[in-house]
Amino acid sequence: MSILIMSIVQSIKLLERGMQQVKGTILMFVAIMFMLMTACSSATSTNSVVDEANSNLQTNEVTIDQTTPTDPTDPTDSNLPNKHTSEQLITGEPEKKGHLPQGFVYLDEYIPSAKQVMGYSGEKNFVGMPIDGYLSPQAITTEKAALALQAISDELEQQGLIFVFYDAYRPQKAVNHFIRWSLDEEDLLMKESFYPREEKSTLFQKGYLSKRSGHSRGSTVDVTLAFADTGEELDMGSQVDMLDVISNFNSGHITQEQAANRQLLKQIMNKHNFKAYSKEWWHYTLKDEPFPNKYFDFDVE
Secondary structure, three states, X not given: OHHHHHHXXXXXXXXXXXXXXXXXXXXXXHHHHHHHHHHHHHHHHHHHHHHHHHHHHHHHHHHHHHHXXXXXXXHHHOOOOOOOOHHHHHHOOOOOOOOOOOOEEEHHHOOOOXXXXXXXXXXXXXXXXXXXXXXXXXXXXXXXXXXHHHHXXXXXXXXXXXXXXXXXXXXXXXXXXXXHHHOOOOOOOOHHHHOOOOOHHHOOOOOOOOOOOHHHHOOEEEEEEEEOOOOOEOOOOOOOOOOOHHHOOOOOOOOHHHHHHHHHHHHHHHHOOEEEEOOEEEEEEEOOOOOOOOOOOOOEO
């Protein structure tokens, strides 16, 4: 009986020892799982920090690009093209290249009071796009023509009037652009504004355009008059470059006042040795032009 009791006691002790080992194993497993979870959480947190840092770095790079423009007056950037001073950017004054052939000048240097509406350098013209060779809205003429126009301007100012130039020297490449445009029958973008009653295919034939323009010789201008105090143009009955019979100097489609304004312009231009063109009231050429047989093709810039 005592042996049986001892066996039972011994079994209980072994069972207790086994339970302790199981508890130890469970505790160890729990500890390992906790360590793994902690490590994963730490890694996730680290990745988030890295991602956030990268995001901030990218944001800072964009901010730097957007808020740190190159100083336009920085002398270290003197070789960069198309530089402008802050004054030019504010006023919008076109920059001059200044590389004109001998005998040519910029009109605004001789007649600073005149307005310049150089539509061929933009989209406001009968083609509806910038014309080849017009890289800047500058009025350029031969010096001889500029001196004659300067004398006219001085006389106009006594009457409270100023010149408004719409075109002057015109590169031959611009004329070639007009020729190509006239052959495109589908391009009628500006028809209603500039040639509502004419077919573009006949504009050269009818004398509204020319394959050899006097403008390319440098002593022809497209010009009108305006009041010096307001800048308002005198009513001439049609806009410059209106390719229509209403633009003929002696058109019967204009009022007496409009006809008188055209006559005023013609008289003062004729007085200073400019001849008119009968189909365009705005078109005048210096009679004794210095290059009567030479057609230039340098860019307006």
